[in-house]
Amino acid sequence: MQALHCQTCPTRRLCLGADLDQPALASLSQCVQPSAPVQRGEFLYRAGDPADDCFVVRSGAYKTVVTSNDGQEHVGGFHFPGEIMGLSGQATGRYRDSAVALETSTACRTSLAELPQLWRVGSGPALLRLLGSNDWTGAEGHANLSRTAADARLAGYLVGLSRRLSGRAPDHLPMPMSRTDLANHLGMTLESLSRVIGRLTRDGTITPARTAITVNDPERLQRLAGHLDQESA
Amino acid sequence: MQALHCQTCPTRRLCLGADLDQPALASLSQCVQPSAPVQRGEFLYRAGDPADDCFVVRSGAYKTVVTSNDGQEHVGGFHFPGEIMGLSGQATGRYRDSAVALETSTACRTSLAELPQLWRVGSGPALLRLLGSNDWTGAEGHANLSRTAADARLAGYLVGLSRRLSGRAPDHLPMPMSRTDLANHLGMTLESLSRVIGRLTRDGTITPARTAITVNDPERLQRLAGHLDQESA
DNA sequence: CGGCATTTTGAGAAGCATCAACTATTGTGG
DNA sequence: CCACAATAGTTGATGCTTCTCAAAATGCCG
Secondary structure (H helix, E strand, O other), X not given: OHHHHHHHOOOHHHOOOOOOOHHHHHHHHHHEEEOXXXXXXXXXXXXXXXXXXXXXEEEOOEEEEEEOOOOOEEEEEEEOOOOEEOHHHHOOOEOOOEEEEOXXXXXXEEEHHHHHHHHHOOOHHHHHHHHHHHHHHOHHHXXXXXXXXXXHHHHHHHHHHHHHOEOEOOOEEEOOOXXXXXXXXXXXXXXXXXXXXXXXXXXXXEEEOOOEEEEOOHHHHHHHHOOOOOOOO | OHHHHHHHOOOHHHOOOOOOOHHHHHHHHHHEEEOOOEOOOOEEEOOOOEOOEEEEEEEOOEEEEEEOOOOOEEEEEEEOOOOEXXXXXXXXXXXXXXXXXXXXXXXXXXXXXXXXXXXXXXXHHHHHHHHHHHHHHOHHHHHXXXXXXXXXXXXXXXXXXHXXXXXXXXXXXXXXXOHHHHHHHHOOOHHHHHHHHHXXXXXXXXXXXXXXXXXOOHHHHHHHHOOOOOOOO
């Protein structure tokens, strides 16, 4: 039943309903509309669309893309279940980036204009958490890209991804994106990325597969990344 | 008088009080505490502090800094009047970055836990705008760092800064940070930054001064940056 | 099995990092 | 007010990493 989708949602614990009991989940379901599945390569929303809502990934994975005026595409990030998208549009009223499904995926839509209602049902803390972790694109991602060494960038991305997915298997990282997209996101060429992966595979740090990467030596990876250790909780 | 600080605030139009009338500004003043001036080099907040509040710059400028576990410092961004800081802490309850004043600066403190009150006084849209523009660190900043050419990175930063400061003189960009900090932020060495500035100065694109940079040729700068043109409003 | 897209590997050139010396600016005390 | 010291920034030469261009190999789909 439609009104109960939050109660049956497999990613509920990562989302706005994290700390809610059954009745509250029912209320939350009123504020949040699940959207139809989006096929691989299809858009969840497009840059330029009126941005009334923001989205939380429910299943699958998305990439966000911005296009510069000279036609160059840039992959802003990859988004997995429980992560928020579409905030960029809240400033101007129109999305600045587009969200593209990397596989058949779903997302839930909610209007930030009804934000006080989210508060009322008890999702305030969870929302703040989502807003704050969105910052991984900011703080962590920025620190990552500022590293000049290509190895450190990939390592940093993998460490960060592992942290974001904590709860699921932290050593088995889903990689639904193409090498081209990942290289673009990491600010390097596809060839460089291939070489880095090759190096890390040869020395046994990781084992790449088609749609995933297995991390064999997390500590080495972390050392490579010189990464922020924000185990503060 | 304390309770009226929002009404007398010079950066009111850039902040939560953007669209409010006098009575509403008075209510807003109740939700927002101005903090004492912070001297150059002093901290507004530190990584690890309990993160109950977030901040909006009122005057001056700040940098945000994250420290990796190997002791390396990374400058996450520079923040000017009307910009928001401290969101990163909302996820974990503790700030992940530290805010350092680049000159004698002030900021206003507000608790996101009282967010519904901000809504009630009519600051909702302005808050969303702040949250969304914070994304410049995400979308724009990320796209910027992913460019590999050092020239493009500086150009991109200057173009973005100019946009952020629109309203003030868009050709006269304040540069209260050290070259070291800017280079760090842009992910290049201090020497490279110096050379880039030299090149752009020599060809007449910019004119650097001690605490500011004058942009002589914005179009050339934008072309160099290959930058996102998000004039959507 | 054949054709297309994606990924890997290779050789050469360009750009940045590194190390080092020099110049300019700020701040302090005489 | 000037001289000096300390900091911040510029300029120069060299080596390494990545980008660029090009070709081969792998995987995917009809």
